[in-house]
Amino acid sequence: MSTAKLKRLHAAGWKTGGVGEFLGLSDEETMLVDLKLSLVDAVRQSRQKRGLSQIDLAQRMGSSQSRVAKLETGDPSVSLDLIVRAFFASGGTRQELQRALGGKSKVAA
Amino acid sequence: MSTAKLKRLHAAGWKTGGVGEFLGLSDEETMLVDLKLSLVDAVRQSRQKRGLSQIDLAQRMGSSQSRVAKLETGDPSVSLDLIVRAFFASGGTRQELQRALGGKSKVAA
DNA sequence: TGTCTCTATGTCATATCCGACATATACTTC
DNA sequence: GAAGTATATGTCGGATATGACATAGAGACA
Numbered sequence: 001m002s003t004a005k006l007k008r009l010h011a012a013g014w015k016t017g018g019v020g021e022f023l024g025l026s027d028e029e030t031m032l033v034d035l036k037l038s039l040v041d042a043v044r045q046s047r048q049k050r051g052l053s054q055i056d057l058a059q060r061m062g063s064s065q066s067r068v069a070k071l072e073t074g075d076p077s078v079s080l081d082l083i084v085r086a087f088f089a090s091g092g093t094r095q096e097l098q099r100a101l102g103g104k105s106k107v108a109a
Numbered sequence: 110m111s112t113a114k115l116k117r118l119h120a121a122g123w124k125t126g127g128v129g130e131f132l133g134l135s136d137e138e139t140m141l142v143d144l145k146l147s148l149v150d151a152v153r154q155s156r157q158k159r160g161l162s163q164i165d166l167a168q169r170m171g172s173s174q175s176r177v178a179k180l181e182t183g184d185p186s187v188s189l190d191l192i193v194r195a196f197f198a199s200g201g202t203r204q205e206l207q208r209a210l211g212g213k214s215k216v217a218a
Numbered sequence: 219t220g221t222c223t224c225t226a227t228g229t230c231a232t233a234t235c236c237g238a239c240a241t242a243t244a245c246t247t248c
Numbered sequence: 249g250a251a252g253t254a255t256a257t258g259t260c261g262g263a264t265a266t267g268a269c270a271t272a273g274a275g276a277c278a
């Protein structure tokens with residue numbers, strides 16, 4: 001994937017809507033990254049909706065606060081597996097996951 | 110995840126509809142496994158629809174035929190990341206992915 | 219039968235991801 | 249300012265997923 005810079009970009013305020021289209025990423029890679037960012041948003045929303053702290057969520061999924069933090073900041077070292085696991089652990093359902101896949105969360109404009 | 114047996118089960122004819130509910134898996138793990146199986150089906154369908162061999166797909170995504178084979182047989186050593194990457198590489202779109210997430214592909218009955 | 223194509227399975231060295239821990243920053247409330 | 253809570257960041261040893269390769273099985277076609 002490359003993308004060591006991705007984290008910085010995202011941390012700098014990027015939401016989504018075509019991250020890699022301006023880095024050197026292939027279409028396929030870009031689609032995966034965008035997908036991850038969407039789901040990351042969904043995880044944070046789901047977690048906050050249920051009033052869980054990152055520590056709470058980490059415990060529920062047998063992980064650590066730092067991993068959850070990295071997850072939510074779009075750190076490239078976090079796998080899709082872990083993101084989806086976090087989503088479910090935060091109380092999200094498969095239907096909600098499906099919905100999260102649809103909304104491309106406000107393109108920057 | 111544990112699931113060394115999962116592969117055998119799936120290979121033995123399982124499609125989906127609650128695999129882990131009868132193994133010792135937690136809800137969260139079960140949901141992830143079911144999700145993977147659904148997407149695996151979607152990958153195979155997408156690949157075949159475009160008349161691609163496993164080798165073709167492997168080349169498109171910079172992987173190997175054996176990995177694609179393992180992927181499609183539900184081998185536990187295959188990550189969600191790779192599955193989704195394969196789906197996109199096979200020509201699948203984000204919308205199609207979203208749809209694939211919805212249909213729980215004919216429960217055995 | 220021989221050969222071609224496609225798919226499945228097993229193994230292995232290496233790359234990547236993991237949880238854990240330490241530590242830093244930010245925001246409350248006292 | 250001290251203490252408490254929530255989140256972010258860096259690092260590290262160990263765990264897991266990776267592509268590559270070898271090989272085997274199954275079907276088509278001659």
